[in-house]
Amino acid sequence: MKIVYFTHSLLSCWNHGNAHFLRGVLRELAALGHDVVALEQEGNWSLSNLLADHGEGGLTAFRAAYPDLRAHSYRPGADVDMLLDGADLVIVHEWNEPALVARIGRVRARNGTFTLLFHDTHHRAVSDPDAIRAFDLDGFDGILAFGEALSEVYRQWGWGERVWTWHEAADIRHFHPPARESERNGLVWIGNWGDGERTTELEEYLFRPACAAGLPLDIHGVRYPGEALGILGRYGARYHGWAPNAAAPDIFARHAATVHVPRRYYTRLLPGIPTIRVFEALACGIPLLSAPWSDAEGLFRPGEDFLFAKDGAEMTRRLRAVASDPGLRAALARNGLETVRERHSCAHRARELLAVVDPLQPSIRPQLAGSIA
Secondary structure, eight states, X not given: OEEEEEOSOSSOOXXXXXXXXXXXXXXXXXXXXXXXXXXXXXXXXXXXXXXXXXXXXXXXXXXXXXXXXXXXXXXXXXXXXXXXXXXXXXXXXXXXXXXHHHHHHHHHHHHOOSEEEEEEOSSHHHHSHHHHHTSOXXXXXXXXXXXXXXXXXXXXXXXXXXXXXXXXXXXXXXXXOOSSOOOOOSEEEEOOOTTSTTHHHHIIIIIHHHHHTTOOEEEEOSOOOHHHHHHHHHHTOEEOOOOOGGGHHHHHHTSSEEEEOOOTIIIIISTTOOOHHHHHHHHTTOOEEEOOOOOTTOOSOBTTTBEEOSSHHHHHHHHHHHHHOHHHHHHHHHHHHHXXXXXXXXXHHHHHHHHHHTTOOTTSOGGGSOOOO
């Protein structure tokens, strides 16, 4: 079938985590024989920032890693009927303009020849619910939510059984351990500063423990204001700026361990959602240590796949243990990789999506779909 995905951007992963998962899952769907295409609006925020910072060279890593993916740009106000021509399945990511989402829904309501799903991979449903309620989803057949806690929000909004939990996952065609091991040193953290909603947590679980354990720390990411850079400097962390996600496996391969520090929304309001960096790190075979979050859905084997630390002092002890114990590092790398390969690859998610879509017939009328209330 022809699958059309309306993304914010496939080309750019600059502060755009959905691109990580989308690249992998679209490639897996294509490998299963489907015709897949990603559509992104010209001049979108993520791509504009990437090009402003790095020029066309910022796209080199993506193009080298994913030469088979098709990304088409459209102008604001483009003919939606033409964009949807021949589609059997259409998925619309929540980082699109409400006006576009409404236009796509109206096309679905008018002709009903494709299945239409809304894909939410963010915390706005709880952190800024009015922004999500601004979407007119009356023409949609259902919701794909990237965690059970988020699915429950949509159920409470009236979507009932037309919500499916569709977790993110690692693209193991690209994210895997190095073919040949080389020397690994220190810690690495790949993540964006954002709006300061986890500054306290980063100090407690990353900067201060790394410094106390005497481990060098490399930081990659964007949106680090002067205040953030000052904090990094105080702890001796080395800031490298943006790194294309396609380069992450090579970055992980140079380091002994990495740390997961979830944003507060995923510890307090949307428990059980690890976000994609956990999947990617484990797929690369790098030992992972994590600040607290609730694995409410049993996605992993905490204590085997990775190590939790209940506070900064325990994180310091964990880091020292990992740094000094090759056997511990090897066990964590082996177990985490095993779990991802058995349960959390983009190939798994492609099959899960097809299982969701298969019983949905285009004859299901849009008036049966729920609304965001």
